[in-house]
Amino acid sequence: MNGLGNQILVVDMRGRDDQVLPEAAIALAADPATRFDQIMAIHDPKRDLTDAYVRILNCDGSEAQACGNGMRCVVQALAAETGKSLFTFQTIAGILTAQEHEDGLISVDMGEPIFDWQKIPLSEEFRDTRMIELQIGPIDAPVLHSPSVASMGNPHAIFWVDDDVWGYELDRFGPILEHHPLFPERANISIAQVTSRSEMTLRTWERGAGLTRACGSAACAAAVSAIRKRMTDRTVTVHVPGGPLVIEWLQNNHVVMTGPAEWEFSGALDPRTGAFTRDAEQSEAAQ
């Protein structure tokens, strides 16, 4: 599936007690036929009143605490299967609720943002008035500096720019910043330009996945950071390379993300090796 071009493999692990292995994820990501950004593995619920436990893997095999676009894909897959429209999920980071609307768009309550530096986590206290020294450009005139830092369950840094986000070499700066010592668990790195009280443009270099066409949790982290800085109102349309996501920061402190999800193909996966066989009718149609 995909969520605004964020490539997602939704893997049904219900009724099994094993897991998608990191090696399987790495093998699947290396195959052009199954290239993906994240795996959303749907497991049997571990708690009453939840529909499923969802485990999230990046294409480098690492486990993530949140994936907004992937959650919308899970909702669409389960809504098609069950006819339900309201869901409650458990992830490593906590409980999330989600809803598929009549128009097909999906809202996910991504929970409460975290700004406490120890919980993001950062290696030391950091205020966005302090520059992160970059290994590029002159030290007294860095290309990107003073990010907002926040967690949506997963760590994010958002660098604000006044001009076009496409003018920055995120593929070059992203890996340097992802591994900056300020981020002991690495971080998702975004460049954002606020264009009005209700809109911004955002590009993201994802921890464990690299450049993606959309990152839902980054859109949430960027929106709440812009709202805290009084740059926007509490509802923000975040334009990512794959299209728009609407982010609302509710008075109860929860962040709700709304956007689409799209089915692409299906097949059978060996969760130990990553061997994948596309469903027969789809293979024939592709020939």
Ligand SMILES: N[C@@H](CCC[C@H](N)C(=O)O)C(=O)O
């Ligand atoms: N694409 C995602 C984020 C996936 C996890 C991230 N790369 C991490 O490691 O934290 C989204 O839509 O939120």
